[in-house]
Amino acid sequence: MLHILKYRAKCMFMNRPLMFWTLLFPLILTTLFGAVLRHAYDLTTFETISIAMIDNTAYQKNTTLQKTLKSLRMEDTPMFKVQEVSTKKGKQLLQKGDVDAMITIGDETTILVKETGIKQTMTQNFFDEYTQNEHMAMQLLAAGSTPEQLMQTFTNTHDFIKTNNEENTNLSCIFFYTLLAMNALFGGYWAINSMYSLQANQSTTAARIAIAPTHKGLNLFIDLFLNIVFQMTILSIVFFYMYTILQVDFGNQLGFVVLAIFMGVLAGNGLGLLIGILLPQKDIGTKTGVLTSITMLGSFLAGMMMVQMKYLVQVHAPILAYINPVNMVTDALYSLYYYGVGERYYLNLFSLLIFSLLCYLICYRSLRKTRYQSLGVQ
């Protein structure tokens, strides 16, 4: 076993293309992100968001919202500067760029923006959360909760969010979280390589190994173990680089950050196995291309290229957020940073676990196979 372990580890370590894509590429990307984005979304330099609120009946009746909008502050800066106007005037203000967004309260709250940006995203985030809380309050009251209980619920929630938000105000960290998540998924390259080296229907080297009197399960176990160890080591290096050199803020629960990364590595490994097995006759370049495409698309949807994308996906196509492992890792790190260890963090970890298990289960039958119908590569 040690003999196989030694040489398989050596093969992985000497695999320059994979070492580049899994270690150097993320480090380069991290450095670039660090140079460009580290302070781009720092909320300590927050500027008040100017909004045009349509002064209709629904808004006039909603005094709670009016008070909330006036009371919200980021550090010492008011969060919103509200102009109560007619629809026509609101559109004019928006068109001229005098306001960042135009809000209409009604059965459905609509937010009209001229361009996308961090201010618009924060506005959208706020109104979504407000609408959700308002809806929850209605439901609790309908279910018989007393006003005191209701107050207690919202006070707790508010305090919790406030505590974390006061400490963690740098939105640029989302880019780095996405980068870490992408890197975790890149661990799938090792799994694709393992399938190529160990599935007799994929390469002659694998066929040669299959003929030897060594149990296939042992070879597979060693490779999968090495894949996870290798990718965790690589991610630790990238994480260490982000944390110490670039001083990316990961909050103060690093153990849970590592746990989220580990779950991401498991998912990446599972995805790599799946691609390796579902495309047995394709060359290794095609398979890595498929993994790269999936991971890059996942990273884009998780907000790596523009942070608003994560929000847009969650609002307009939530299913994509739930099946996107890059988003699951990003969101686990994000929720850890903003809200601490809680339901949302564990939900993401659980989703990653389910995703990984599904991948491994689909692969199980093929991995067990010892004789093949055809050996296309031979």
Add this chain to the structure above:
Amino acid sequence: MIIEVRNLVKRYKDVIALDHFNMQVEEGEILGLLGPNGSGKTTAINCMLSLLSFDKGEIKIFDKEMTPDAYDSKKDIGIIPQNVAVFHELNVQDNVDYFCGLYIRDKAKRKKLVDEAIAFVALDEYRKFKPGKLSGGLLRRLNIACGIAHKPKLIFMDEPTVAVDPQSRNAILEGIRRLNNEGATIVYTSHYMEEVEELCNRIIIMDKGKMIASGSKEELKANIMLKEKVEVEQVTISLRQIEEIKGIANVYDVSYHSHTLQVKFMEGKRNMLNLMDYFAQEDISYGKVYSQTPTLNDVFLEITGKQLRD
């Protein structure tokens, strides 16, 4: 019996790759599996090695049924696949050591075997070279070293000389003879009939997944009608003369293209002299004349009606 294959049937969807294929290999033999590309040679080997599933039949190696977990049998089998099967990240020594280590656990014993295998294929000075730095011929030798380092009793060699220069090919063939002299039984597939003729004690000719003939090269040649083939270059003859040549004793086939005449004779004496006598009698002038005994290609041609290299 080292290998016994009975009624092996293997289908790839609607294509029958092996059609009730039978084969026996005795200890110490070099058995040649000869056939054109797609005749089923590699499929037969992969079935024997339990890499491929098959639809029907029975395979026994070392008198035991061959299955993917027949580790007792597998430890005495070596494979030299058609495509070079080594790790490009490892150097020559590490590659041989890795594959040998899948069979031999004892480190000291393995070291000795690895050294012997590297010396056997004359790669001593390339020990620290990665496969990417080796020429095609040297790569083939590394491929062989990885398959034989554990001193298998049975070696499958699947077209080991494809795309190899003549010098390396001779070195490989010489190595195969030495392995056989050291006691290894060898199953050798090729579509190069000269190699098979030169190397193998017994030959199985395959076509369309079937064994169409088997025996020593002498036996195979003895079983066909052709015994002598005479080719005459730069000759001009008429249709009448072609018909008359067909009437010469023992002639059974005459072909004439581009001023080259080919005459096939059955068993008999003075065949070429009879033809030359006819040329003299007809005052036919001619260039070079060749007389050939039948080759395995002729055996294949006579049985299947097509060239081995079609």
